[in-house]
Amino acid sequence: MTQEAAAATTQVVMGYSFWIATGIFLIAYAFIVSEKIHKTVIAIFGAGLMLVLKILEQHEAFHVEELGIDWNVIFLLISMMVIINLMRPTGVFEYIAIKSAKWGKGEPFRIMAIFAIVTAVLSAFLDNVTTVLLIVPVTILIADALQVDAMPYLISCALASNIGGTATLIGDPPNIMIASKAQLNFMDFIYHLSPVIIVIMVFYIFAIKLIWGKKLKTKEELKQRIMAMNENEAIKDPVMLKKSLFVLAMVLTGFVFHGALHFQPATVALFGAGLLLLLSKTHEPHHILADVEWPTIFFFMGLFIIIGGVVKVGLIKWMSVQVLAITQGNMFATSMVVMWFSAFASAFIDNIPYVATMNPLIVDMAKQLWPDLSGLSLLHHADLMPVWWSLALGACLGGNGTAIGASANVIVVGMSEKLGKRISFGKFMLYGMPLMVMTVIISTVYVWLRYYVLKI
Amino acid sequence: MKAKDLMVPLQEILKPDDTLKDAANLLRIAQRGEEKIGVKALPVLDLSGNLIGILSIGDILKAVHPAYMDLMNLGSFAWDGMVETFAQKAAGKQVRDIMTPKVITVKEEATLMECIDHMLKNNVKRVPVLNKDNRVTGMLYERDVFYEITKSMINENTKGEK
Numbered sequence: 001m002t003q004e005a006a007a008a009t010t011q012v013v014m015g016y017s018f019w020i021a022t023g024i025f026l027i028a029y030a031f032i033v034s035e036k037i038h039k040t041v042i043a044i045f046g047a048g049l050m051l052v053l054k055i056l057e058q059h060e061a062f063h064v065e066e067l068g069i070d071w072n073v074i075f076l077l078i079s080m081m082v083i084i085n086l087m088r089p090t091g092v093f094e095y096i097a098i099k100s101a102k103w104g105k106g107e108p109f110r111i112m113a114i115f116a117i118v119t120a121v122l123s124a125f126l127d128n129v130t131t132v133l134l135i136v137p138v139t140i141l142i143a144d145a146l147q148v149d150a151m152p153y154l155i156s157c158a159l160a161s162n163i164g165g166t167a168t169l170i171g172d173p174p175n176i177m178i179a180s181k182a183q184l185n186f187m188d189f190i191y192h193l194s195p196v197i198i199v200i201m202v203f204y205i206f207a208i209k210l211i212w213g214k215k216l217k218t219k220e221e222l223k224q225r226i227m228a229m230n231e232n233e234a235i236k237d238p239v240m241l242k243k244s245l246f247v248l249a250m251v252l253t254g255f256v257f258h259g260a261l262h263f264q265p266a267t268v269a270l271f272g273a274g275l276l277l278l279l280s281k282t283h284e285p286h287h288i289l290a291d292v293e294w295p296t297i298f299f300f301m302g303l304f305i306i307i308g309g310v311v312k313v314g315l316i317k318w319m320s321v322q323v324l325a326i327t328q329g330n331m332f333a334t335s336m337v338v339m340w341f342s343a344f345a346s347a348f349i350d351n352i353p354y355v356a357t358m359n360p361l362i363v364d365m366a367k368q369l370w371p372d373l374s375g376l377s378l379l380h381h382a383d384l385m386p387v388w389w390s391l392a393l394g395a396c397l398g399g400n401g402t403a404i405g406a407s408a409n410v411i412v413v414g415m416s417e418k419l420g421k422r423i424s425f426g427k428f429m430l431y432g433m434p435l436m437v438m439t440v441i442i443s444t445v446y447v448w449l450r451y452y453v454l455k456i
Numbered sequence: 457m458k459a460k461d462l463m464v465p466l467q468e469i470l471k472p473d474d475t476l477k478d479a480a481n482l483l484r485i486a487q488r489g490e491e492k493i494g495v496k497a498l499p500v501l502d503l504s505g506n507l508i509g510i511l512s513i514g515d516i517l518k519a520v521h522p523a524y525m526d527l528m529n530l531g532s533f534a535w536d537g538m539v540e541t542f543a544q545k546a547a548g549k550q551v552r553d554i555m556t557p558k559v560i561t562v563k564e565e566a567t568l569m570e571c572i573d574h575m576l577k578n579n580v581k582r583v584p585v586l587n588k589d590n591r592v593t594g595m596l597y598e599r600d601v602f603y604e605i606t607k608s609m610i611n612e613n614t615k616g617e618k
Contacts, residue, residue: 094528137524144522145535225535233532419523 012314012321021055021313028306033349040295043302050309060308066360067308069301072180072266073173077127077300078292079269080170083248084130085291086276090241094234096122097138102231106223108148108216113205115139116156120164120201124171124194125252128161128408129293135161136415145225146218150421155431156208158412159400163204163439165408166396167197169265170255173300174346174355174395176265181359182379182388185259192389196446200397200439207435240280247276296407303356311360320364329369331383332452335390336444338362342394343440347401347433355395362387386451393443400436403428459571460564462604463585463594470500470511472552479551480516497582499592500555507584507592509555519546519554561586564593568604571596 012018028046032039050056061068087093100118104111115135123131135157143150165172169179169189179189235241254261254268277285310316327333338358345354366373366384373381399406403413403425409432413423450456468486470479479498486495497512520542525531546554560578562571564587574583581598 091529094530094533098533134528137527137530140522140524141530141533144538228535229533234529236529415524415527 012318014314014318017053017055018313018315020053021050021309022315024049024053024055025306025310025315029349029353032353038295039350040299040302043299043306045302047302047305050305055309056305056312060312061305064308067312069304069308070177070180072264073176073304074297074300075266076170076176076269077173078297079266079273080127081130081292082273082288083244083251083269083276084126085288086240086280086282087244087248088134089236090238090244091234091236092241092244093122093134094138095231097135097142098229098231098234101138101142101226102229104226106146106218106226108146108218109209109213111142111146111226112153112156112208112212112216115153116160116205116208117201119157119160120167120197123161123164123408124167124197127170128165128172128406129411131161131164132157132408132412133415136412136419140419140421142226146222148216148218151416151423151427152208152212152216154412154416154421154423155428156212158406158409158428159432159435160201160204161408162396162399162406163197163200166393167194170269172351172396174351175392177352177355177359178388178392179265181363183376184380184388186255186265187259189392190256192385193392196393196443199446200442203438203442204435207438211431243279244276247272247279250275300352303353307356307360310357311364316357316360317364320361320368323361324365324368331387332448334365335386335447335451338387339390339394339440339443339447342391343398343436344401346395346398347405347436351395351399351406355391358391358395362391386447389451390443390447393447394440397436397439397443400432400439401429402432405432405436457568457604458564459562459566459568459585459596460594462568462571462600463564463596464495464600465594466499466592468495468498469592470498470551470555472500472502472508472550472555474551475547476516476519476549476551476554477547479511479554483511483513483516495582495595496597497595499559499584499595500551501592505591507559507561507586507590509552509557510559510582510584511551511555512582515554515556516546519549559584561592562596564588568601572601575601 024046028042031037031042047061051058051061056067096118097115100114101111104114119131119135122134136154139153139157140150143153162172166175167189169175169184169186175189175193178184179186251268251272254263254272255265258265258268277288282288307316323334323337327337342351342354342358345351362384363379366378366381369383370378370381378384396406399409403409403423409428413428416423468482470482474482483496483498484494485492486498497510499507500509500511502508520539522542525534560574560580561584562574564585566574566585571583575581575598583596584592585594585596587593
């Protein structure tokens with residue numbers, strides 16, 4: 001595209017509301033990064049400011065797709081949380097974990113590798129935080145039984161969950177947000193991201209074997225402790241388990257076909273949550289709904305409104321112009337900048353606000369590149385697709401870089417501390433950062449090879 | 457009947473830097489009235505005699521019960537000897553790390569009903585009794601409250617408060 005065309009579409013009026021909105025956005029993000037005040041409080045207050053200062057009308061915040069709350073993301077998250085909260089008491093996750101440990105025959109590294117794969121697969125279909133919450137307690141129990149250091153297992157669990165979560169639309173919040181913004185369906189993610197995640201997992205297993213394989217040793221009699229565990233005792237409610245598995249299978253099938261059936265993912269998940277609530281015959285939905293992570297949900301809602309404000313005043317458009325100036329409209333360069341910048345940004349800041357900002361930025365960038373296009377032909381432009389995938393790969397995998405890079409890491413480190421197995425920031429980074437760089441290098445090769453060489 | 461009439465006057469106390477091993481032993485052999493029959497909880501006082509916590513036998517149970525067991529149903533997967541291992545690890549810990557720092561107390565002048573009210577509403581069974589200067593002067597145990605109640609039940613002539 002020509003410079004003139006870019007100039008024609010990049011008129012941003014930097015008036016009073018531009019600076020107010022930009023100020024709210026920057027101050028809010030600074031507080032979120034500093035963690036001085038809880039991020040949810042900041043997000044809600046920032047959103048309130050955007051509305052009360054009339055940067056954004058309430059109607060825009062609640063009902064306009066490009067500016068307001070993305071209800072598809074909100075309801076997908078809530079519904080999946082409800083389904084998991086109903087499934088948890090059945091004991092199915094304890095069952096899976098104990099079964100995996102026995103499958104590892106009590107061998108410490110074998111168990112570590114199997115746990116990494118199980119965590120990755122679970123994370124691909126449940127949210128990462130839920131997965132690590134389910135895996136960490138069992139992991140420490142197993143490490144205690146084998147009298148080995150639990151730390152490598154815990155770090156590996158967090159890393160594997162972020163890798164696995166990258167594989168699907170529902171695996172990680174950035175993907176949910178990208179899918180909703182770019183109108184990509186479940187199978188798009190399976191087709192474009194799952195292959196590279198499988199490759200990454202193979203490399204990951206070799207890498208942890210190199211790092212920890214030799215250090216993890218146990219005695220023969222301790223292995224017997226694992227083999228003596230009876231995973232069937234974990235199942236507390238077989239009837240509810242059957243109902244949950246039925247609904248989960250239905251929801252996953254729904255995800256596979258949601259594109260073809262013209263259902264949004266949130267529709268599928270909400271129906272599943274409603275059905276499982278009904279089948280559970282619960283008379284007290286309070287505690288199931290109370291266990292939804294409302295702070296996370298409100299964090300999303302607040303962020304969407306804050307971002308809506310800066311989108312409306314043109315800050316995001318201005319930023320997209322700067323990105324285009326750097327990449328000169330070269331789409332391979334754009335993909336690479338997006339992937340690597342996202343990876344390092346996500347390693348240090350929450351990838352949720354990051355992706356919330358990047359999504360409209362990429363849309364604005366596309367509008368400048370192809371001013372004649374709109375709707376799906378714009379969002380799904382062949383040259384833009386690799387940029388979406390690079391954003392997903394960078395933002396999700398980048399979370400592995402540090403202990404604060406992803407919610408799963410924060411939870412694992414927090415739980416470990418509470419459980420008396422402290423993992424320092426430096427210790428996590430020592431393993432997380434090199435492994436993160438490895439996974440992003442693999443992703444770089446993948447994106448380059450698949451979209452710019454083989455073009456498939 | 458007031459708290460001070462029913463309480464066991466303060467005899468043994470724990471210090472925050474006592475080891476759990478010593479604390480547990482003291483709980484086991486503490487004086488209760490005339491006899492050394494053990495108590496279910498003791499107050500933890502700092503060097504200046506301020507109440508900073510309470511250590512009960514429940515806290516000792518918690519000390520050998522790894523926190524991860526609370527997060528999931530892992531009871532069926534415990535192995536023989538697990539408690540012994542954790543007990544040995546916990547023995548060297550300090551009282552301040554295991555005690556319950558939030559203590560429900562009653563004043564010496566509290567009536568029996570107020571004591572019961574505190575016990576039921578806060579789900580505690582042993583309550584340190586404080587004097588006017590907020591110093592611990594004794595411990596009120598559920599069992600002694602129970603005996604007092606049975607006295608009224610059995611001897612129906614005792615009506616109202618003394």
